[in-house]
């Protein structure tokens with residue numbers, strides 16, 4: 001049992017190094033402060049926000065990026081996004097939200113900007129963290145370390161035959177910002193993750209020709225379904241219906257069936273359900289394919305000087321190739337512990353704790369679309385573990401869980417480079433909330449049972465009970481369904 005211990009002796013206050021001031025790092029710092037710990041956040045760039053910064057080394061946002069899920073389910077549990085922001089906020093609104101969060105909870109004073117962590121090393125009973133500021137290096141001692149450096153630091157680049165002969169331009173989506181570069185060009189986009197989908201749609205408006213190559217069809221769902229954010233149909237109630245990941249009820253069949261027919265009409269219907277491949281939310285992609293504005297192609301076979309040949313033998317003249325082929329985890333300051341292949345060697349108990357490293361956690365090392373509340377729950381758990389209020393199981397038990405989770409991932413998700421980082425976000429959050437006793441309690445929240453079971457899976461549900469409850473939680477949970485259905 002990992003319920004919070006009641007004895008005050010079990011509460012240890014720690015000096016904690018938090019590495020990174022993206023969404024995960026600022027949430028971690030806030031949760032640590034709440035529990036009386038002393039965080040120091042090291043951020044290599046000059047501002048908070050990580051991938052959501054547009055123009056800086058950590059920034060991965062491009063001009064058309066909006067949240068994949070609605071602002072109600074995408075944000076931190078005790079700090080809703082402003083009423084003025086759109087329901088699927090633009091990246092500029094997301095960055096503003098992160099800055100507002102930092103100021104609201106007075107976190108900025110804990111952050112050391114332009115300070116990159118170079119090395120993390122275990123000494124007798126403490127962690128030594130070496131940082132670089134300009135040309136100088138300094139070393140500090142900490143009781144605990146939270147790695148929040150993100151999973152989108154290094155581009156994953158494919159290696160197709162003949163690439164060296166190609167005379168056009170090749171870039172990765174990491175370096176793509178806005179579509180003016182496509183004007184008058186034949187553009188090939190590779191990959192159908194959210195970046196590939198978004199860039200293919202944009203290129204279909206702004207280029208001479210948009211060609212889109214990918215390996216397997218994926219569900220392309222609209223963000224809205226009958227004027228309601230799509231994520232409002234993922235409820236706690238659904239979780240208790242068998243085969244919930246398939247088409248769940250008459251309501252769902254009614255909503256999902258026309259979308260399935262659209263995929264069929266465009267010739268892009270996946271042969272597995274959205275639960276296995278993960279859908280991508282985009283309103284325009286199917287229409288643009290159907291209009292012929294995007295030409296879909298299978299994977300690349302090889303490059304020639306000015307054209308690309310695909311696996312079905314067809315070819316296209318191409319000026320620009322955008323590899324939207326994702327990222328690979330790289331945590332250079334952990335080389336000593338993670339060896340050559342960081343992603344493969346990241347074996348974490350419930351995706352947070354490496355069994356062999358004491359007082360050490362990884363926050364935000366999951367692939368998905370509601371990362372803010374996921375990271376926040378991980379951070380709340382991490383904070384309680386280092387303070388001694390919540391115990392971890394034995395090393396052997398943690399390793400067993402890791403193996404079981406790997407198997408679950410392999411059975412549950414299609415093979416992909418990021419499968420080892422996959423979780424089913426809402427099940428996962430419930431699981432972590434249980435660790436800190438923050439699951440909503442039916443008997444204490446009977447006035448909002450309908451919203452808890454049949455409403456959207458907002459993380460605010462994890463502020464009704466348990467440590468650091470939020471006074472506004474009940475009224476916010478009541479209010480949101482009315483707001484979206486008005």
Ligand SMILES: Cc1cc2nc3c(=O)[nH]c(=O)nc-3n(C[C@H](O)[C@H](O)[C@H](O)COP(=O)(O)OP(=O)(O)OC[C@H]3O[C@@H](n4cnc5c(N)ncnc54)[C@H](O)[C@@H]3O)c2cc1C
Pocket residue numbers: 019020021022023024025042043044045048049050051052057058060061062065066067068069074115116117118148149150151152333363364365368369370371372375
């Ligand atoms: C284009 C794009 C769109 C996305 N859209 C969504 C979405 O719609 N919904 C959603 O939930 N998620 C989305 N995500 C996922 C996104 O990554 C998470 O939402 C979240 O922002 C991750 O935050 P993070 O703090 O874990 O990582 P990051 O945002 O990557 O932040 C890591 C921080 O650590 C710093 N850092 C790295 N190394 C060091 C070091 N050695 N020393 C000091 N500092 C260091 C970096 O500078 C950076 O500021 C998107 C990701 C991308 C790339």
Ligand SMILES: NC(=O)c1ccc[n+]([C@@H]2O[C@H](COP(=O)([O-])OP(=O)(O)OC[C@H]3O[C@@H](n4cnc5c(N)ncnc54)[C@H](OP(=O)(O)O)[C@@H]3O)[C@@H](O)[C@H]2O)c1
Pocket residue numbers: 065066067068156157158159173190191192193194195196198214215216299324325326327367368369415416417418
């Ligand atoms: N809010 C938004 O709208 C938005 C926009 C952009 C990005 N994002 C987020 O940013 C993160 C990264 O997304 P992403 O789209 O950049 O990356 P991604 O989700 O990892 O997708 C990468 C794509 O590239 C393909 N691919 C990888 N290696 C390949 C290879 N060697 N040859 C051919 N294809 C290859 C993958 O195919 P397989 O599936 O077959 O492996 C996949 O389709 C995600 O969290 C995403 O949600 C969000």
